Amino acid sequence: MSVTVYEPDVLVANGVVTPRGRLAVDAAGRVVATPPGAAAIRLEGKALLPGLVNAHSHAFQRVIRGRAEHLARGKSADDFWSWRETMYAAATALDPDGVELASRQAFVEMALAGVTAVGEFHYVHHQSDGTPYSDVHELARRVVKAARDVGLRIRLLRVAYARAGFQVAANPRQRRFLDPDAATALERTASLRRALQGDGLVSVGLAPHSVRAVPREWLEAFGASKEEVVHLHVAEQPAEIAACLTEHGRRPVELLADTGLLKRGTTLVHAIHLEDRERSLVGRSGAGVCACPTTEANLGDGVVAADALLAEGVPLSLGSDSHATIGLLEEARRLEEHLRLVRGRRAVLDPGDGEPHGLSARLFDFASRGGARALGLPGGSLAVGDPADFFTVALPPGLTAPLEAAVFGHAAVRDVAVEGRFLVRDGVHPLAAPTAIAFSQLVSRLQP
C-alpha cells in the first residue's frame, strides 16, 4: 500500500509539537504510523498542523459583508434585529445558482484560511414564495456541491424552522425556511442524508433553528429522535431569553434540558446570555458550545464566557458564522481577546499548566479538534487512524513555536489537504480567481 510521508520543519500531531516530525498518509487518506526508512517529502519553512474545523457557517451570508454596516436612513440605532432584515433580503433574492456561488466563495476563503471541514447551518430551503423546489433538497445539494467542489469535508446541518416566534406574526421573508411540522423536518433530514450518501466527506445533522423559531413540541420530537448531531442557536440576544421566559416560563437552556435536547452530540451556538446555573446544566449534560467571536462582535451580541464554560467542563468549538471575517485562527484569537477586554486581564483562557504554549494550544484545539467533536466528524488531531486533514503555515527559519505562530503570529497559510489530497498549494486554490470574479458580479447585481 502506498504511503506518503511529509516532513515539515515542525509537526503538530496528536497534541505534540515535534521539530522535523513526520506525518505518514496512506492511499485512503488516513494517518498511519511512519514506515521505517521511508523517504519523506520535506516541507521546508513550514509547520504542519491539524486542519481547522469551522463548526458554524451560514455560507450565503458572505454576500452581505460590508453592506449592513451603517444606520438605516431615519433610524437612530441598529442592532441584531435590523441587521437580520438585510440578511433576509439577501436570503430572499438568491436563486439556486446564487446560493451555490456565494457558498463556493465562502468555502474557498475558508480553505485558503486552513479550514478542512465545515458545519453548514443551512436554512434557506424553498423557493421565494415558500413552495419547495421539485427536488426538496435542491439548495442543500447546491451548498454541498460547493463545499465538495472546493474540497472541504462538510456536515450539512439541516435547519428546522417553524415560525417567526412566539405570538409573533408570520414574516414573509422567512417563507423559504419553513417546514410544516416536526415530523416532516425529521423526515426531510433523513431523506437528505439518504440523498447525499456515497460521498464519505459529506454528512447530515439536524439544526432546530432556535427556541424562538420552533415550538416546544418540535423540540420534544427532536429530543426523542435518533439524530446524533444537533446544533441550535441559543441565547445570542437578550430578547430571545425574554421571549422564552414569556412562552415557557424558563430560560432557553432549561427548556432544552426539559425537552431532551441537552445532551452529548448537541452544540449550542453562541450561548452568550446564560446564567451560572445554565452553564452548570450544559456542563453536566455533555453538550458543547460553539462561539463565533467576530460575528458576535459585528452583531453586538456580547462575549461568550468561555472561561466560565470551561470551568463547567463544556467543550468549545468555533465558527465564522456570518462571514464578516473568515478565519478560524482569528476566531480563536478573538475569543481570548474579547474576554481580555471585559475581564481586564490577559491569558484568560490559559489552562494554567505552566506550558509556554498552553494558551495557544488550547485556542488551537477549539479551532480544530473542538470543531470536529462538535460536528461529530473524525479527526482534528492527526492521530494514527485519523483522516489526513491538515494545513501548513509559513514558519520563519529558527522559530519552533507553530501554535503561537498560527494563533497569535498571523502566520500565512500555505497548503491545505483533506484526506491527504491538496486543495490549496502554496497559498493558491484553483477555484479562487474564477469564483471571486463571478461572486463580485453576483454581489453587484444584489446591490440595492
Added chain:
Amino acid sequence: MSVTVYEPDVLVANGVVTPRGRLAVDAAGRVVATPPGAAAIRLEGKALLPGLVNAHSHAFQRVIRGRAEHLARGKSADDFWSWRETMYAAATALDPDGVELASRQAFVEMALAGVTAVGEFHYVHHQSDGTPYSDVHELARRVVKAARDVGLRIRLLRVAYARAGFQVAANPRQRRFLDPDAATALERTASLRRALQGDGLVSVGLAPHSVRAVPREWLEAFGASKEEVVHLHVAEQPAEIAACLTEHGRRPVELLADTGLLKRGTTLVHAIHLEDRERSLVGRSGAGVCACPTTEANLGDGVVAADALLAEGVPLSLGSDSHATIGLLEEARRLEEHLRLVRGRRAVLDPGDGEPHGLSARLFDFASRGGARALGLPGGSLAVGDPADFFTVALPPGLTAPLEAAVFGHAAVRDVAVEGRFLVRDGVHPLAAPTAIAFSQLVSRLQP
C-alpha cells in the same frame, strides 16, 4: 511642470467618492488640479484612497508578538504589568542593529497594509546600562532610517521618561529610557529635530511617557515649552489612575489640564478609564485621543468610549501600538466592534447622517485624516495641495463602495505611495522578503 494623473475605478479624495475620478500629482509629490485633457494612468480594478496614518507605534515591540501570550510559570493571572516585563526584556536585549531591523520589519508590514505615515513613540534611547550612546540620538536615527528606507513619512515622538513611578523603586530595565531632567529632555528633543532636518518626510515631537513616568514639574516644563506636537499615554490601566490620585489628588486628565498640556496639538493615547468630566475637559481643550483597539484587547486594557468622546467633539486617531496586529483598517473596524460588544448594538459610531457609507467613512477618516491631524502632518484627505500620500485596494468589478470594502470588506491593499512615489506595487515591497528573513533570525536569537 510634469504632472502624473491616475484614474482608478473609484477615487476617494477630499471626502468625496468619485467613480473614475482622477488624481493629479505634480513632480514635487503634491496633489494638484487635474489639467484639462491630460492622459491618465488607469488603475483598473482598484480604488484609490488617502494613505493611512498610524498615530501610535512602538516599532521594536514587533519582536515580542506571540511570545507573551500565556501565563508565566507559577502565575495564576497575567495582565498589562506582567506583559510589560516581557516587553522590557526585549527592550533590554536589542542593540542598535536590532532596533533598526525590528523597526524595518514593523514599517514594511505597515506599508503593505496601506500606511503612509507613522508616529513612532520612541523610548529606547540609551545603552543597556543607561549610558547614552556616543551619539545620544543613535537609536532614534536608526528608527528614522528604517522608516525612510521603507519609504514612510515619520513623526519621531521622542519620549521623556523620568522614573518608574510615584514612590516606586527604580527598575533597572527602564535605564535605557531615562533623561536626567525635563530641561535635558526638551533639549534632546530640539537637538534631535535639528539633527534630522533636511528630510521633509521626517519630523519630531515630544512624548512625555505618562503621568506615571514623569513628575508634575516635568509636565509643567513641557506645558510651558514651544513643542507643538505632544503625545502621552493616558488612562490605559486603572492602576495608573489610582497612582495619579494618590500622588496628585486628581485624575490624569485633570493633571494635564493643570500643567498646561491639555490643548490643541496634544494627543492622549488610549484614554480608556476616563470619567465624564474628563471627557468634557478633553473636548473643550482641542486635544485628541488615539485609540489602539487591537493592543487594548491584547493587553486587557478595555474599550475606548469613542462614542462618548465624539459627543464631546474630541478628534480621534488610531494606532497599532504593540503590533500584535499591524493594520490600521483592522484598528478602525475593531474600534467599532469593541463598542458593539459592550453596548449591545450595531453601528455605534455611525454619524447618523443617513448616508449608507457614513460609518465606514467616519472610521476611515480616523485612520487617515485623524492620524495626520494627531501627528501634525499635512494631508490625510488628498485635497489639492496635500502631499500625494495614497494607497489602492483591489475592488471587484461592479462594486462602487470603496470605504466599506476597505474598512469592512477586507479588501487587499495593492499599491502604496508617499509624495507620489510608490513604496508598494501590486502587493510587493522590495524590502519585505529580505527583511522578513533577517527579522526571523533576530527573533530566533532573542528566544529565551
